[in-house]
Amino acid sequence: MNTITVLTDVATLRANARENIDQGAITPSYTADREEVIKLLNEALATELTCALRYRCHHFMARGINSRSIAAEFLAHSNEELAHADQIAARIVQLGGDPGFSPDGLTARSHAEYTDGGTLADMIRDNLIAERIAIDSYREMIQYIGDKDSTTTLMLKGILSVEEEHADELADLLQDHAG
Numbered sequence: 577m578n579t580i581t582v583l584t585d586v587a588t589l590r591a592n593a594r595e596n597i598d599q600g601a602i603t604p605s606y607t608a609d610r611e612e613v614i615k616l617l618n619e620a621l622a623t624e625l626t627c628a629l630r631y632r633c634h635h636f637m638a639r640g641i642n643s644r645s646i647a648a649e650f651l652a653h654s655n656e657e658l659a660h661a662d663q664i665a666a667r668i669v670q671l672g673g674d675p676g677f678s679p680d681g682l683t684a685r686s687h688a689e690y691t692d693g694g695t696l697a698d699m700i701r702d703n704l705i706a707e708r709i710a711i712d713s714y715r716e717m718i719q720y721i722g723d724k725d726s727t728t729t730l731m732l733k734g735i736l737s738v739e740e741e742h743a744d745e746l747a748d749l750l751q752d753h754a755g
């Protein structure tokens with residue numbers, strides 16, 4: 577019985593690979609809208625940088641009894657958001673884009689907001705809201721990009737799972753410190 581093959585023959589694969597070799601990892605089988613993916617990743621990059629700065633500010637601003645463990649948590653989250661920013665920036669470059677690190681307009685490009693203080697409970701709440709915004713925007717990006725750029729989708733899924741952990745931790749902290 578003959579099997580129907582949907583795979584490209586080797587000669588065509590080799591010919592395609594030789595075309596536009598300056599595009600590196602981006603081959604003709606990349607079917608996502610590359611410019612749109614880069615734009616979305618740059619918004620995510622701005623969001624991660626804004627979150628890293630907000631958490632860092634809160635790390636130093638956290639005052640009061642029981643603040644030490646929470647301040648340490650804010651710093652840990654800040655470092656993880658910075659690591660996400662690095663991952664996203666590297667992918668933008670792989671896709672042939674320019675990662676947007678300019679502080680000009682950073683908070684306008686970011687989905688999540690920057691806030692710089694208040695009570696410990698205010699900080700926890702602000703961070704939880706920002707995480708929930710990030711979770712929703714990553715989930716939408718994953719659905720939009722899907723299998724058309726599986727490397728980007730895989731990266732975003734990894735980041736999303738960390739944001740969910742962050743939100744879960746903050747929800748627990750808020751319960752302990754609200755009221």
Ligand SMILES: [Fe+2]
Pocket residue numbers: 624627656657660735739
């Ligand atoms: Fe993050």
Ligand SMILES: [Fe+2]
Pocket residue numbers: 627653657707710738739742
């Ligand atoms: Fe996070």
